[in-house]
Amino acid sequence: MDERVTTTEEGPTKKSTVTAKPPPLEVHDLTVAYHRRPVLWDIDFAVPKGRLVGIIGPNGSGKTTLVKACLGLVPLASGWVRCFGKQPSEQRKRVGYVPQRESVDWDFPIDAIDVVMMGRYGGLGWFRKPGSKERKIAGECLRKVGMADYAKRQISQLSGGQQQRVFLARALAQRSDLYLMDEPFQGVDAATETAIVGLLNDIKAQGKTVLCVHHDLQTVTEYFDWVLLLNMRQIVFGPTEEVFTNENLRRTYGGRLNIISDVADAVARKLPDKSKDKWTG
Ligand SMILES: Nc1ncnc2c1ncn2[C@@H]1O[C@H](COP(=O)(O)OP(=O)(O)OP(=O)(O)O)[C@@H](O)[C@H]1O
Numbered sequence: 176m177d178e179r180v181t182t183t184e185e186g187p188t189k190k191s192t193v194t195a196k197p198p199p200l201e202v203h204d205l206t207v208a209y210h211r212r213p214v215l216w217d218i219d220f221a222v223p224k225g226r227l228v229g230i231i232g233p234n235g236s237g238k239t240t241l242v243k244a245c246l247g248l249v250p251l252a253s254g255w256v257r258c259f260g261k262q263p264s265e266q267r268k269r270v271g272y273v274p275q276r277e278s279v280d281w282d283f284p285i286d287a288i289d290v291v292m293m294g295r296y297g298g299l300g301w302f303r304k305p306g307s308k309e310r311k312i313a314g315e316c317l318r319k320v321g322m323a324d325y326a327k328r329q330i331s332q333l334s335g336g337q338q339q340r341v342f343l344a345r346a347l348a349q350r351s352d353l354y355l356m357d358e359p360f361q362g363v364d365a366a367t368e369t370a371i372v373g374l375l376n377d378i379k380a381q382g383k384t385v386l387c388v389h390h391d392l393q394t395v396t397e398y399f400d401w402v403l404l405l406n407m408r409q410i411v412f413g414p415t416e417e418v419f420t421n422e423n424l425r426r427t428y429g430g431r432l433n434i435i436s437d438v439a440d441a442v443a444r445k446l447p448d449k450s451k452d453k454w455t456g
C-alpha cells in the first residue's frame with residue numbers, strides 16, 4: 176500500500192490511500208519573530224517516534240522559542256507545526272512540557288503534589304476535580320523522581336534541583352506520548368542528572384518521544400540518539416553519530432555574530448505584516 180504523505184503550506188495532507196502514522200512532531204518551514212524581529216527561521220524537521228532528541232545551541236539561539244512554537248505558545252510568522260498530525264492546541268493531552276526554570280513563578284503558593292496533579296488535569300475533562308486516583312498517580316510520579324517525601328512542601332521552599340524534579344514528575348503524570356523539556360538538567364547535581372537520564376530512557380523504552388534542550392556538549396552523544404543543532408536557523412538535524420560533528424558545532428557556535436546581523440536583517444525585510452506585534456508574553 177502507498178504510504179506516502181504529501182505536505183503543503185497548510186499542513187500535511189493525506190493522499191486517498193495513505194495509512195502512514197504522522198510523526199510525533201513535524202515542523203515545516205517555520206519562522207518565529209518577536210516584535211517583527213525574527214529569532215528563528217528555516218526550521219524544518221520531523222522527529223521519528225521513540226527517539227531522544229537533544230536541542231543544542233548557544234544562549235539566545237531560539238531553543239526555548241522553538242519549544243514554545245511546538246506547543247503553540249507563540250505565534251508563527253510562517254510555516255506550521257504538527258503534533259501527531261494535528262495542531263499543537265488539539266494535542267495538549269499527548270504533549271508534556273517541562274519549562275525552563277527561570278520562566279516559572281516559584282513563589283506561587285502550591286504544594287509539590289498539587290504541581291504534579293496539574294499534569295493530570297488534561298486527562299480529567301472540564302470541572303472534574305482530581306480524586307484519589309489522580310493523587311495516587313501524582314504520588315507515584317513524585318516517587319519516581321525521588322521527591323515522595325516532599326509532597327506537602329510548598330514549591331517555593333524546595334531547592335532548585337528539587338523544583339526541577341517536581342516539574343519532571345508533573346510531566347510524567349500527564350502520561351504523554353511526546354515530551355518537550357527545556358533544560359531539565361539545569362541546576363541539578365550529578366546524581367539527579369543520572370536519575371533523570373534513566374527516566375528519559377524509561378520513557379523512550381515505552382515508545383514515547385522526548386525533545387530536550389541541552390547545554391552540556393560533553394554528554395550529548397551519551398544522552399541523545401538524535402540532535403537538532405540550532406542557531407536561530409536550523410544548522411542540522413539527524414542521528415547524533417552522523418550530524419554531531421566538529422564542523423557542525425563550529426557552524427552552530429562559531430561566527431554567530433555574522434549570522435545575527437546579516438541574516439536576521441535580511442529575513443526581517445521578507446516577513447509578512449501578520450507577525451507584527453502579535454507577541455505579548
Ligand atoms: N518574549 C520575548 N520578547 C522579545 N524577544 C524575546 C522574547 N523571548 C525571547 N526573545 C529573544 O529571542 C531570542 C531567542 O530566545 P530564546 O529564549 O528562545 O533563546 P534560548 O536559545 O532558549 O536561550 P537560553 O540558552 O539563554 O535559554 C533571544 O534573542 C531573546 O532575547
Ligand SMILES: [Mg+2]
Pocket residue numbers: 238239240275357
Ligand atoms: Mg532557553
